[in-house]
Amino acid sequence: MEINKVVNVIGAGLAGCECAHILASHGVKVNLYEMKPNKKSPAHHTDLFAELVCSNSLKSEEITNACGLLKYEMGMLGSLMMEAALATRVKAGAALAVDRDKFSEYITKKILENKNITVIYDEVCDIEKLLGTVVIATGPLTSDTLSNNISKIIGQEKLYFYDAAAPIILRESIDMSVAYEKDRWHDDEKGDYLNLPMSKEEYDVFYNELINARSADRHSFDTIENIVHFEGCMPIESMAKRGEKTMLFGPLKPVGLRKDENHKPYAVVQLRAENKEKTMYNMVGFQTSLAFPEQKRVFSLIPGLENAEFVRYGVMHKNTYINAPHILDYNFKLKNKVDDIYFAGQISGVEGYVESAASGLMVAYNILFGKYFEGSMFKEETMLGALAKYIATENKNFQPMNANFGIIKQSDTKIKDKKKRYEIYANNSLNCIKELKNELENIRRRLEK
Numbered sequence: 110m111e112i113n114k115v116v117n118v119i120g121a122g123l124a125g126c127e128c129a130h131i132l133a134s135h136g137v138k139v140n141l142y143e144m145k146p147n148k149k150s151p152a153h154h155t156d157l158f159a160e161l162v163c164s165n166s167l168k169s170e171e172i173t174n175a176c177g178l179l180k181y182e183m184g185m186l187g188s189l190m191m192e193a194a195l196a197t198r199v200k201a202g203a204a205l206a207v208d209r210d211k212f213s214e215y216i217t218k219k220i221l222e223n224k225n226i227t228v229i230y231d232e233v234c235d236i237e238k239l240l241g242t243v244v245i246a247t248g249p250l251t252s253d254t255l256s257n258n259i260s261k262i263i264g265q266e267k268l269y270f271y272d273a274a275a276p277i278i279l280r281e282s283i284d285m286s287v288a289y290e291k292d293r294w295h296d297d298e299k300g301d302y303l304n305l306p307m308s309k310e311e312y313d314v315f316y317n318e319l320i321n322a323r324s325a326d327r328h329s330f331d332t333i334e335n336i337v338h339f340e341g342c343m344p345i346e347s348m349a350k351r352g353e354k355t356m357l358f359g360p361l362k363p364v365g366l367r368k369d370e371n372h373k374p375y376a377v378v379q380l381r382a383e384n385k386e387k388t389m390y391n392m393v394g395f396q397t398s399l400a401f402p403e404q405k406r407v408f409s410l411i412p413g414l415e416n417a418e419f420v421r422y423g424v425m426h427k428n429t430y431i432n433a434p435h436i437l438d439y440n441f442k443l444k445n446k447v448d449d450i451y452f453a454g455q456i457s458g459v460e461g462y463v464e465s466a467a468s469g470l471m472v473a474y475n476i477l478f479g480k481y482f483e484g485s486m487f488k489e490e491t492m493l494g495a496l497a498k499y500i501a502t503e504n505k506n507f508q509p510m511n512a513n514f515g516i517i518k519q520s521d522t523k524i525k526d527k528k529k530r531y532e533i534y535a536n537n538s539l540n541c542i543k544e545l546k547n548e549l550e551n552i553r554r555r556l557e558k
């Protein structure tokens with residue numbers, strides 16, 4: 110490759126590892142900076158790279174699902190995250206869930222083994238001290254010193270909002286005479302999820318305690334006014350406060366979960382395995398900001414969890430991201446800057462594990478081949494291109510975005526059937542990625558001559 114300079118990637122999270130891996134596998138030398146183990150954010154607990162800080166699910170595997178399609182596209186372009194996920198998956202119905210430790214160990218090993226990557230275990234505080242191309246992939250919990258430095262460079266204040274993480278419970282502490290295994294809408298009794306059914310009376314008791322429970326103490330910046338909840342990651346107590354029945358249409362939805370035809374639960378709490386051995390379970394949709402003792406007290410009111418042992422309590426965290434449409438171009442590159450500075454991952458304005466890794470992958474390809482394309486190399490018909498376009502498109506109420514079919518280039522002909530429509534999007538997208546791969550291969554051959 111003709112890039113002789115070292116590329117500095119800051120942050121060995123999902124985006125940083127993906128970016129470093131793609132660059133290095135094309136022969137580019139990478140300095141990968143990571144502040145762990147010396148310094149850890151409140152949500153990072155291990156010394157490993159690409160740590161999954163909350164759920165162990167990378168969402169649906171179906172190609173007609175937006176995140177599923179994104180994963181297909183990434184797989185075709187040599188994604189390390191996809192390779193690791195497939196090697197360490199645990200059963201989770203139609204979702205691609207992983208054993209979180211094995212997943213991070215896999216990625217860490219691949220990065221450390223790569224001769225083109227030098228890992229520097231240090232907190233980066235001043236980007237302008239780094240020579241050459243810089244990729245900022247420090248995530249939603251970017252260290253404070255670097256956040257201030259970024260604010261200075263981009264000329265505006267960073268923005269805050271909060272995500273919530275769900276508690277994890279030891280399986281052996283769950284009352285298995287109450288819990289049953291079943292996936293939603295599947296007739297066979299065995300399933301990947303554990304279900305805890307509730308009668309109306311049990312639900313009412315739980316509901317009343319939940320809406321009156323005490324929240325964890327907040328930092329000074331952490332006021333309710335500052336909190337922007339994403340519907341997909343809303344704390345369970347906030348959802349409950351919206352109305353007595355709101356949870357019954359959300360995480361506690363009983364439909365498709367009857368044990369047998371005589372069984373009519375009023376509500377069902379679902380638990381998803383956290384590891385291959387199924388020794389730990391995550392409370393699905395129970396992200397929360399309640400104080401730890403309150404979580405124990407209130408969640409133990411759920412039938413089957415009377416003696417639940419919590420391996421990890423739910424928490425709420427600061428989440429930092431930039432106003433990408435004002436600052437970045439469709440290559441995730443800082444506009445109006447002489448030096449090449451790119452943003453990747455959640456801080457760039459995408460939302461989610463897969464999307465973060467996807468942006469890392471795109472940044473790497475942009476650094477490698479961007480100048481050979483007019484406009485973005487990732488077409489709007491692909492989920493990758495749709496995300497790139499989203500972050501670079503003017504938007505007054507800009508907020509980080511998950512992969513979804515609302516942002517992909519819409520078809521000219523109206524197709525009512527949603528499944529069929531998504532199938533067409535998926536086919537178009539995969540054709541574009543195949544074409545892109547051929548184009549990249551041709552450029553590479555030309556350059557090698």
Ligand SMILES: Cc1cc2nc3c(=O)[nH]c(=O)nc-3n(C[C@H](O)[C@H](O)[C@H](O)COP(=O)(O)OP(=O)(O)OC[C@H]3O[C@@H](n4cnc5c(N)ncnc54)[C@H](O)[C@@H]3O)c2cc1C
Pocket residue numbers: 119120121122123124125142143144145148149150152153159160161162163164165231232233234246247248249250251252255272273274425426427428453454455456460461462463465466
């Ligand atoms: C509490 C919480 C829960 C979340 N739960 C989910 C979820 O369940 N599902 C989902 O899809 N998404 C979730 N997200 C959103 C997001 O997908 C993840 O945060 C994801 O890990 C982001 O990937 P990233 O690569 O951008 O950042 P990260 O994976 O956080 O990686 C950033 C890395 O940079 C390092 N770093 C930070 N500052 C510096 C510095 N100055 N110098 C050197 N290194 C530095 C960090 O130590 C870290 O290793 C959650 C976010 C938070 C905060």
